[in-house]
Amino acid sequence: MDGILALAAENLLSPIILFFALGFAAALARSELSVPEAIAKGMSLYLLLAIGFKGGVSLANHGVDATLILALMAGVILSFALPFVAFGLLRAMTGLSVIDAAAVAAHYGSISIVTFVAASSVLSSAGIAAEGYMVAVAAAMEAPAILSALWLVTRASGGADHGGGGLGSGILREILLNGSIVLLIGSFAIGAITGQEGLAKIEAFIVAPFLGVLCLFLLDMGLIAGRGVREARGLLRPGLFAFGILMPLTGAAFGLAAGAMLGLSTGGVALMMTLSASASYIAVPAAMRVALPEANPAIYLTLALGITFPFNLTLGIPIYMAIAQAVTGS
């Protein structure tokens, strides 16, 4: 417990959290501070490239672990399963319609890569190693949750047609080939191929300035999350708010079980918990606008970005780390 508090306190006063808080506060105060869309997108390309590449190099250094395949499978299963958990909680705790609940559930089965990046950097500054292939697990967890959500809607509507939306329109292909997944997996592969030697060449770009870029990126995330919360104040009734905190903790418990069962390292377990706890706010919202346009984006974006993302960033990650340390006994 002491460990958690110390970790949480240290985490809360790290530059990345403080920049997120600055953005959040600026948005609530209606400052016109903003990061141009192209810069935000450029930074996210950078973060994906860097985290993927470093994961690949770590794989090259440590050799392919027998658990790699199992971990990938565990990720896919978690991503398929968590939406059902989320959907159940939502229907019990909130008054959301089936469509809105399913759309929210899809987000919580999938993952937030920035939360993963933040957890990785907290781990590495604490000197805790993790399996390099967790990056690939992250990629594998992006899409399956969407299928579960669409299945939930189809079942509820008795299999009725959704007017051209749903899975019909090549949506699954779009998700599997979406920019983030391709860049993450591609950089992972390149890191694995070029190994330590490749890393040496581009280290000054992807390692040294990494935390600084993350600060600027989180400033922008804070601005967006704050703006979302400000505009969706009306929507955030207690039930939804509670779900936004309870669901990541629930997801983390599933991630803990999976990680422990697979015998992952302390860092690996912490990352598996973080992935399961995090909620998508890029790939899944886009998929939902195409497949379930009737679902209200203000609900799922506010929950994922305005409640769960800040919770994970500030309290969640230190909690998951402390639990992972306790469970793996390190």
Added chain:
Amino acid sequence: MDGILALAAENLLSPIILFFALGFAAALARSELSVPEAIAKGMSLYLLLAIGFKGGVSLANHGVDATLILALMAGVILSFALPFVAFGLLRAMTGLSVIDAAAVAAHYGSISIVTFVAASSVLSSAGIAAEGYMVAVAAAMEAPAILSALWLVTRASGGADHGGGGLGSGILREILLNGSIVLLIGSFAIGAITGQEGLAKIEAFIVAPFLGVLCLFLLDMGLIAGRGVREARGLLRPGLFAFGILMPLTGAAFGLAAGAMLGLSTGGVALMMTLSASASYIAVPAAMRVALPEANPAIYLTLALGITFPFNLTLGIPIYMAIAQAVTGS
């Protein structure tokens, strides 16, 4: 005098000045070289974040100085007072209308953060330390000048209404919460909170590449200043041109008095002079378009960006440094 010349010569041949000159010359030659708006905005966010953070860390290292509050107050007073000086000079030296003169005056009471950044980096390569909180003084000097300018207009028009413009429309709030101030003060606070330890984490991002980014940023400033001068050739009569050189020197004299009275360090005095000498070209123009739309933007932008900014960058800063050294006897 020798010191000034040597400093000026060295300054003129530094990469940052040469890149500014390259941009200026390219614009005059009508080259279509240009920096995308998003990149320019991204670099300015970077510079604000970096300079604010480093100021905060320096404050954390040296403890809160009793003169901090006094320096902030001096900054606010200078920003209020300098527009009156500028307005008087303009009415005496040029044929500008009351409204145009007031709008120009607002720019010279406020500050240019890039000039401040350039002066800071010249100081630090000369190994001269300055109070970290000068960053906060810079932020405090952004807005007050606007009030003085609007008061000048209201007085001249006998208090007549300005058709919905003026201070009515929440303009003061907009200025105080404008992006630059929020990011500068926020980063300053984060630097002060996280201190040396925080700096160590993001040093490779905000310290090492700083001068290089400044070069690319000043290339863009040169392009914009050159384009402005090219298009506003007709406006630049001798009186206005002379004002663009005389006013920064006058402002610097006020800054010198304030800095010496407060007993600032050599670097602090040089920065106080630079701030007083510099003219806004971001926050104040935007405010003027809302509050005094009848004022001609070509006049104030050309003066601030095309005359005073290059003057400060090339000759002003070395002059202020040399005087600050002479006066503080170091």
Added chain:
Amino acid sequence: MDGILALAAENLLSPIILFFALGFAAALARSELSVPEAIAKGMSLYLLLAIGFKGGVSLANHGVDATLILALMAGVILSFALPFVAFGLLRAMTGLSVIDAAAVAAHYGSISIVTFVAASSVLSSAGIAAEGYMVAVAAAMEAPAILSALWLVTRASGGADHGGGGLGSGILREILLNGSIVLLIGSFAIGAITGQEGLAKIEAFIVAPFLGVLCLFLLDMGLIAGRGVREARGLLRPGLFAFGILMPLTGAAFGLAAGAMLGLSTGGVALMMTLSASASYIAVPAAMRVALPEANPAIYLTLALGITFPFNLTLGIPIYMAIAQAVTGS
């Protein structure tokens, strides 16, 4: 021969090539991965600034070589001459119209600065030095080819008017002052003026992260090249495809002759071959849209970007290096 193979193999597995391949593959698979236009333009400004500056510093370090002027003249002559070679090959090997063939020829007389950058970084990781002024040669080779192409068209049409296009409309001025040339030559001059001392100031920006930025930039080039090839599949008949490979080899032979005659270093010869082998895809396409709008851009962009650029990047550069080593006997 062994040397070439080893070099080619090493080259093919370097991060920069692999990121290019990633982008190419992602585009062929219709992934929506993309780099915002502003980021791509920002990176290209960065690469030009860095390569120009480093060339200038190298000139400052080694003094002005008597061959500088000769190398510049050789570059201009090559750029004038190669379009005639290309035009002859095109008319013999493909069924292109005079206008399309002339437009393509202009691209091959001019140069691709990214190919030059890639070759420079391969040379420098192989520890092979090159004349710093090769950057200036690159700039000198951008424009002359356009004149040759327009002359080819005018001759073929019996000197008939081209309806306001052609050279009439200040097009030559636009090319000579285009952004890339101005920034490249300007940075070269600044590097030469500030020398090693200037480099020390901005090294952490322009040297350390250089290869990493190049990776991200080549990812984008891969995306664009892949998209071009996908959409222009129909156009790429065997004759055109063969030209896209044969022409760079032919150009390189001319470059080799010039470099050897001038007595350039191994690195200098390799760069002269690379410049002659490479095809423009920025300055020349823009000039062609103005001067020869009837030429089909899909043909010249696909050839330059989709065939010749990848060929040079993967096989061409190691071949040119190996030949340069063999010929200069190092």
Added chain:
Amino acid sequence: MQTHKAKRVEITIEAVMERRLATALEEVGVTGFTILPVLGGSGRSGNWSREGQVSRASGMINVVCIIRPERLAPLLDAVGGILERHIGVISVTDCEVLRAERF
């Protein structure tokens, strides 16, 4: 110069629907259109602004199609079907064009 009557159709629609809209247009024989970026907007579903986007989920685009008058009805049917489930607006204006053979 000789001008010809045509219809200018402007469709404001979510960016995620771009490819689907293009396919629908092609199916009714409309192959010429121009896409303009949208910075922000306001409607029954609230305000949004491009600067608040982390994802392409909620941005919009503005698609302009200039067509011969006789193509309007099938175009509206095709686009109306898409807009039914999605947010967005469509407007049709009478216009004149040069070179009618192009449309």
Added chain:
Amino acid sequence: MQTHKAKRVEITIEAVMERRLATALEEVGVTGFTILPVLGGSGRSGNWSREGQVSRASGMINVVCIIRPERLAPLLDAVGGILERHIGVISVTDCEVLRAERF
């Protein structure tokens, strides 16, 4: 499909005035509009281009409002008041829309 008569109002105005314009529109009951970015332009106050901007001081935006015809007069009064002191232009075109109940 059934279409309905409406007015398409396009306002080119300085970006700094965006919030004030939105407020003025809301005051006369117009809550639907779309904002397009502007790259540059030319007018009596000279040329400008987005690439020459360090600040948001001199950029412009293009605001499109599609409204029922009866809302035009109050809208023009509201916008005309703002445009009086500021640079910019406004044009009104007749158009047809689907789903009139939305406007």
Added chain:
Amino acid sequence: MQTHKAKRVEITIEAVMERRLATALEEVGVTGFTILPVLGGSGRSGNWSREGQVSRASGMINVVCIIRPERLAPLLDAVGGILERHIGVISVTDCEVLRAERF
């Protein structure tokens, strides 16, 4: 408010032609126009999208000119001459403006 009849001319043209188009407009006395960015499009020469551009070679822009009706004919002559060799489209719509003395 009092409105006046005018013509709204919208020209979609390659970005490389911007300066030449502006010169042509000025030559026929049209000094007011607004340039909007274009993200992508489709036409007889195929699809293109801004994200696929390394160069300014193939991007397009959308130029809006609001003019008095009597200026239309010379404007179309001037622009038609340019568009003849280049890709792009032009449409003309009737519109109403405030402050007619500005156009």
